Amino acid sequence: MGEKRFMKGNEAIAEAAVRAGCRFFAGYPITPQNEIPEYLSRRLPEVGGAYVQGESEVASVNMVYGAAAMGTRSMTSSSGPGISLKAEGISYLAAAMLPAVIVNISRGGPGLGSIQPAQSDYLQATKALGHGGFHAMVFAPNSAQEAADIMYAAWDYAERDRNPVLVLMDGCLGNIMEAVDLPPMREIKPEDAPEWSLSRRNGRDYQGNITPIYTEPILEGINAMAGEMYKAWEEDDVKVEEFMVEDAEYIIVAYGIASRVSKEAVLNLREKGFKVGLIRPITLYPFPKKSIRNLDYDRVKGIIDIEMTIPAQMREDIELQVMGRCPVYEYGRSGGCLLDDDGVYDAIYEIITGGDR
Amino acid sequence: MAVYKRPELIADAPSGYCPGCLHSLATKLVAEAIEELGQADNALNVISVGCSALNILYWSGDFLSVAHGRAPAAATGIKRTNPERLVFAYQGDGDLAAIGLAEIMSAANRGENFTVVFANNQTYGMTGGQMAPTTLIGQKTTTTVYGRDPQTTGYPMKMCELISTLEAPVYVARFALNSPKGVNDARKGLKKAFRLQMEGKGFTFIELLTNCPTNWKMTPLQTLEYMNTNTIPYFKPGVYKDKEAQA
Numbered sequence: 185m186g187e188k189r190f191m192k193g194n195e196a197i198a199e200a201a202v203r204a205g206c207r208f209f210a211g212y213p214i215t216p217q218n219e220i221p222e223y224l225s226r227r228l229p230e231v232g233g234a235y236v237q238g239e240s241e242v243a244s245v246n247m248v249y250g251a252a253a254m255g256t257r258s259m260t261s262s263s264g265p266g267i268s269l270k271a272e273g274i275s276y277l278a279a280a281m282l283p284a285v286i287v288n289i290s291r292g293g294p295g296l297g298s299i300q301p302a303q304s305d306y307l308q309a310t311k312a313l314g315h316g317g318f319h320a321m322v323f324a325p326n327s328a329q330e331a332a333d334i335m336y337a338a339w340d341y342a343e344r345d346r347n348p349v350l351v352l353m354d355g356c357l358g359n360i361m362e363a364v365d366l367p368p369m370r371e372i373k374p375e376d377a378p379e380w381s382l383s384r385r386n387g388r389d390y391q392g393n394i395t396p397i398y399t400e401p402i403l404e405g406i407n408a409m410a411g412e413m414y415k416a417w418e419e420d421d422v423k424v425e426e427f428m429v430e431d432a433e434y435i436i437v438a439y440g441i442a443s444r445v446s447k448e449a450v451l452n453l454r455e456k457g458f459k460v461g462l463i464r465p466i467t468l469y470p471f472p473k474k475s476i477r478n479l480d481y482d483r484v485k486g487i488i489d490i491e492m493t494i495p496a497q498m499r500e501d502i503e504l505q506v507m508g509r510c511p512v513y514e515y516g517r518s519g520g521c522l523l524d525d526d527g528v529y530d531a532i533y534e535i536i537t538g539g540d541r
Numbered sequence: 542m543a544v545y546k547r548p549e550l551i552a553d554a555p556s557g558y559c560p561g562c563l564h565s566l567a568t569k570l571v572a573e574a575i576e577e578l579g580q581a582d583n584a585l586n587v588i589s590v591g592c593s594a595l596n597i598l599y600w601s602g603d604f605l606s607v608a609h610g611r612a613p614a615a616a617t618g619i620k621r622t623n624p625e626r627l628v629f630a631y632q633g634d635g636d637l638a639a640i641g642l643a644e645i646m647s648a649a650n651r652g653e654n655f656t657v658v659f660a661n662n663q664t665y666g667m668t669g670g671q672m673a674p675t676t677l678i679g680q681k682t683t684t685t686v687y688g689r690d691p692q693t694t695g696y697p698m699k700m701c702e703l704i705s706t707l708e709a710p711v712y713v714a715r716f717a718l719n720s721p722k723g724v725n726d727a728r729k730g731l732k733k734a735f736r737l738q739m740e741g742k743g744f745t746f747i748e749l750l751t752n753c754p755t756n757w758k759m760t761p762l763q764t765l766e767y768m769n770t771n772t773i774p775y776f777k778p779g780v781y782k783d784k785e786a787q788a
Contacts (some may be wrong), residue, residue, distance in 0.1 A: 210618065239647035243647065246608060246614035249615050250617060251618035254622050272608055340636050383601050384582070384603075
């Protein structure tokens with residue numbers, strides 16, 4: 185690995201993007217993700233890349249659409265209200281089969297909501313990032329290090345699939361500082377521009393065109409191909425952390441910041457003799473279905489969904505795998521109020537000692 | 542000896558534009574200007590939404606089809622990462638002066654080094670003739686059946702005038718395609734805009750006044766006359782900004 189630095193989650197995302205070969209960023213200021221555009225506004229020109237502060241989130245994602253069409257590794261970042269505005273462009277990226285990375289450093293919602301951290305964009309991220317029924321792979325890191333590692337790999341997935349990738353991380357993780365082992369700088373030459381791109385730096389001497397609009401039978405075929413791709417993700421690309429699950433009678437399911445608080449609670453409850461474990465989805469889409477579906481429900485007495493949003497949004501994905509074989513509980517904080525160790529510990533303790541939530 | 546022929550950038554296919562529509566003439570003028578500059582292989586057409594999107598069927602050079610109103614944003618992403626290319630957006634009036642107003646004004650204000658060709662026919666042609674931001678006062682459309690009333694819908698937007706107030710643009714001009722002189726002026730204007738872009742001078746904007754026989758509910762000849770008596774007096778052709786001439 186390269187070098188170790190003490191940096192904010194947002195900065196880790198930005199630096200890892202540059203090292204992954206990202207050479208175009210467009211975005212619009214919104215809290216709590218401002219460190220990403222600020223960092224890239226000075227960093228990208230150092231490596232021959234371009235930074236544009238767009239007039240809106242709508243314009244910014246369409247700038248990314250243009251840059252991505254040229255085969256340039258491109259990204260934008262925002263938070264919930266801005267991701268809603270980017271929905272148009274993300275849908276067009278999927279339609280035009282363009283790879284790009286979108287980062288959502290999430291905050292309280294709906295609406296302008298709150299500028300404080302929350303995990304209120306799960307459903308938007310996993311079910312409907314835009315109109316037209318498409319999906320993007322959704323990664324949910326729970327540390328600055330993991331955020332850097334995921335950003336470093338994000339374009340590999342995006343280019344493999346010719347599809348946008350979403351990184352969803354709450355404002356807490358975006359702003360806490362941690363030590364990050366940064367990956368080495370990856371050099372991508374202009375002549376390496378993909379064959380499908382509109383670049384001519386790769387020597388292409390025939391017409392290139394990219395559109396987000398198709399004749400009906402072709403669109404139907406493209407929809408079906410996307411469906412096959414989503415199925416392949418479930419087989420090949422699920423990332424999940426299972427912690428003390430083997431003998432656990434109660435399983436917590438949590439991602440991002442909620443998983444860190446939950447892990448602490450698991451350790452404390454284990455000390456008291458309670459058999460508790462944690463399943464942490466790292467990919468929210470594809471969802472780690474098998475980790476939950478294949479649990480031994482003769483042993484498991486309950487699943488506890490812990491999220492920093494009320495009501496819990498991941499619950500239906502969990503219930504679809506539990507299939508009624510044990511109760512599913514939920515606990516959360518919301519609106520920008522943070523989960524804390526005591527609150528999560530108490531909630532789990534209450535549930536496993538016979539309370540109901 | 543000059544040979545009159547189909548530009549290589551226009552596919553040898555029947556036109557999807559309605560009979561008498563000046564869009565096909567506008568597209569041809571763009572193609573000819575690019576070819577005369579020897580930029581056919583280097584040009585990249587950013588195709589917008591509306592009748593302009595029919596370019597998808599005819600444009601034989603590189604193109605990227607984009608969301609409604611966002612062509613200047615997409616063109617920004619293209620040109621910032623591939624500055625050697627000749628990049629132009631081809632937009633209609635609904636696309637550019639309504640849903641894409643933020644994108645066109647901001648790209649012009651940043652002085653992005655590409656060209657926007659603006660086909661102004663004062664209506665939403667593709668969707669069936671609704672009122673556009675450029676529809677003339679009193680002009681009848683499917684959403685202003687008694688004629689556009691400024692009391693409730695405001696006045697037609699003058700984009701050349703607006704854009705020429707900005708510091709960054711280097712060449713802003715409007716031409717009417719309803720006369721041989723207008724066509725010749727447009728040809729020169731387009732060529733100048735593309736040349737300035739390839740010299741790295743900055744943002745160039747060409748507005749082409751066109752027609753819509755289908756939705757204006759006129760014969761093609763009547764539309765050309767209507768443009769003389771109604772369109773041109775309001776949207777006055779001319780060069781609104783020319784930094785090169787000022788220098």
